Amino acid sequence: MASIFGHAVVGFTLTKLLSNKNLKLLSCLAIASTILPDIDVLAFNFGIPYEHSFGHRGFTHSILFAIHWATLLMFIFGEQNKKLWWLVIFLCTVSHGVLDAMTSGGRGVGFFIPFYNERFFFPFREIVVSPIGIGKFFSEWGMKVIFSEFKYILIPCFLILLVKFLNSKFK
Structure with missing residues (x-):
């Protein structure tokens, strides 16, 4: 899996890309939604076991879970702009599995659980898989994770937000 930090950066970026408004609650829930799938x-x-549909990278990493989670939060919190809320939360939740499918470890992501129990990786798998547990994160392995996420998540997200900012300033 990517680290909690990598997932949070993607959630922040997606929220800023999809909404020009300063929606603090949406931003917080979007970031939480990028992290939530790892509750598994x-x-x-x-x-x-890992391989079970409710094991790690199983149902909570699926597209169906993201649909249900986004719908739930949209009805609870999305009073003003339900479509925006649904889209942001859905994309942020799905982004978790997308990042995990680009990591160097694990057994793949169950995007289509419960309809299809196969797990998938993407051909690009350069993000160093983050260890499970905070103790292991503060090690040489954790530093490799931070470096790879800086390179493959933080810099691209920063550049995307910079382009959006410059585009809005020079329109």
Whole structure:
């Protein structure tokens, strides 16, 4: 998986790309939605194996989960612009699996669970997989994760936001 930081950067970027308004609640929930799919690591504590549809990178990383999560938050919080809320939350939640499918480790992402239990990686797998657990993150492995996310997530997101900013200033 990508780290919590890499996922959060993508959530922030997607929110700023899709909305010119300063919607703090939407931004916070969007960032949380990029992180939420990894709640499935708790499955290990209940003896649910990685390969199970409710195991790590399973249902909570699926497109169906993102649809349901976005719909739920849209109805709870999206009073003014339901379409914007749904789109931002959906894309942020789906982005989690997309980033994980570009990492160097794990067993793939179950994008189509529960309809199809196969797990997938993308051909581009240059993001160093983040260790599970905070203790392992503060190690040489964690530094490799930070460097790869800086290169493949932070810099591209910064450039995207810079282009958006410059485009809005020089219109």
